Amino acid sequence: MKKLRIAWLLTSAFYYWQPTMKSLSQLFAETKVFTSRWHGYAPGLENSFQVEVVGERKIVSLTKSEQSYGDNFTYLPLTIIKPLFTFKPDVIFSNSFGMWTLLVLLLKPIMRWRVVIAYEGSSPGVDYRHSAPRLALRRMMVSLADACISNSQRGGDYLKTVLNCPPEQLFVHPYEVPLPHILAVESPAPDESLTNRVKPPLKNDSACVFLFVGGVIARKGLNFLLEACRQLESQEKGNYELWVVGDGGQKADLECWSEEQGLKERIRWWGRVDYAGLGSYFHQADVFIFPTLEDTWGMVVLEALVCGKPVLCSQLAGACELIQEGKNGFIFDPREPQILAQKMAQFLEQPSLAAILGEQAKTLMEQYSPEQAAQFLGRVAETLCPLSTP
Known part of the structure; x- marks a missing residue:
């Protein structure tokens, strides 16, 4: 066990962060x-x-x-200072360019800790390329940081070319990655405490199940996916179902539209499902579809891949970098539903395609495990503090 003291500052430590935090704690x-x-x-x-x-x-x-994503400001409590003073970290990984990141950078000369800015990924809604004040502040923060990391090459390019991060201080590797066994629930045991929204019935083996998981909001692009389904229906393309897992402000309108278009028997609306129940949906589905209009990363893509499902992934998601065209899925422009319909039709016309691509999807994810993500973070930390390990 290595002796480096590492702090992670996360505005929201949601479940998808936790597998890597566990593995990092096993190293440090x-x-x-x-x-x-x-x-x-x-x-x-x-x-x-x-x-x-x-x-x-x-x-x-x-x-x-x-x-x-829109233009947002996140207020974070300044009381973070005291816990950090007590913990005395050698290295701090701080998520994005918020108040906590600025604080620890300004305190660097006093506390002598090393600071790594973790930028999940690049997208128009979070890059603020047209905001001179924000870019100036971010460039200043990057100049004060000891290193920057990103899940995606797209995020790394932004840090390097827009925010002027020196190449030797930039590290790119997926660090938000799932743990397979958390989602490895193919057929949950009967549990009276679970609603049918958490434990779906077994799929119809004769139907290809396409799966969408996410907020039912405009940014996630579900309306374009439904339009692709309408086009499949008009072409009488095979037997399939679309499972929609999630909730949001567009749900009622999209349900109504689907019925009007004759898709009522094709679309199953499951609503919001607790994280513990998602594995059942992933494993019963045949193909995962992520039609987002903007996502810096897209953890659901990795969750689908680790469950051995091929992914039809929007080119506007950071995680599309993990899709190898024709090997573990396909990339598409979500604003062109006719193209998405064509890609969906391939799985209907070639029933074995989903299983073939799914096996390759699972193999790919072997190189993006929480253990490897933790090793990546450890290498970054040790590069900054080489004398702190035995």
Whole structure:
């Protein structure tokens, strides 16, 4: 066990962060997550890493956009200072360019800790390329940081070419990755505490099940996926179902539209499902579809791949970099539903295609495990503090 003290500052330590935090804690016992939004440990990861909740975050929406993240400001409690002083980390990984990142950068000369800016990925709604004040502040923060990391090459390019991160201080590798066994629930045992929304019935073996998981909001592009289904229906393309797992402001309107278009028997609306129940949906589906109009990363893509499902992935998601065309899925422009319909039709015309691509999907994810993500973070930390390990 290595002796480096590592702090992770996460505005929201949601479940998809936790597999890597567990593996990092197994490499560096003195690893601690500080967060302002805590949902509890993911099932199977209870007490697998240290966590301290520091106040509550407040998100102020400056401008709203239906098809983008919009312009937001996140207030984070300044009380983070005392816990960090007590913990005395050698290296701090701080998520994005928020208040906590700025604070730890300004305190660097006093505390002598090393600071890594973790930028999940690049997208128009979070890059602020047309905001001179924001870019100036971010460039200043990058100049003060010891290193920057990103899940995607797209995020790395933004850090390097827009924010002027020196190449030798930039590290790119997926670090938000799922743990397979958390989602490995193919047929949950009967549990009276679970609703039918958590435990779906067994699929009809004769139908190809396409799966969507996400918020039913404009940014996620579900309306384009439904239009692709309408086109499949008009072409009488095979036997399939679309399972929609999620909830949001567009749900009622899209359900109504689907019925009007004759898709009532094709679309199954499951509503919101607890994270512990998602594995059943992933495993019963044949193909996962992610039609997002903007996502810096897209963890659901990796969750589908690790479950051995091919993915039809929007080119506007950071995680599309993991899709190898024709090997573990296909990439498409979500604003062209006719193209998406053609790609969906391939799985209907070639029933064995989903299984073939699914096996390759699972093989690909072997190189993106939480253990490898933790090793990547460890290499970054040790590069900054080479004398802190035995």
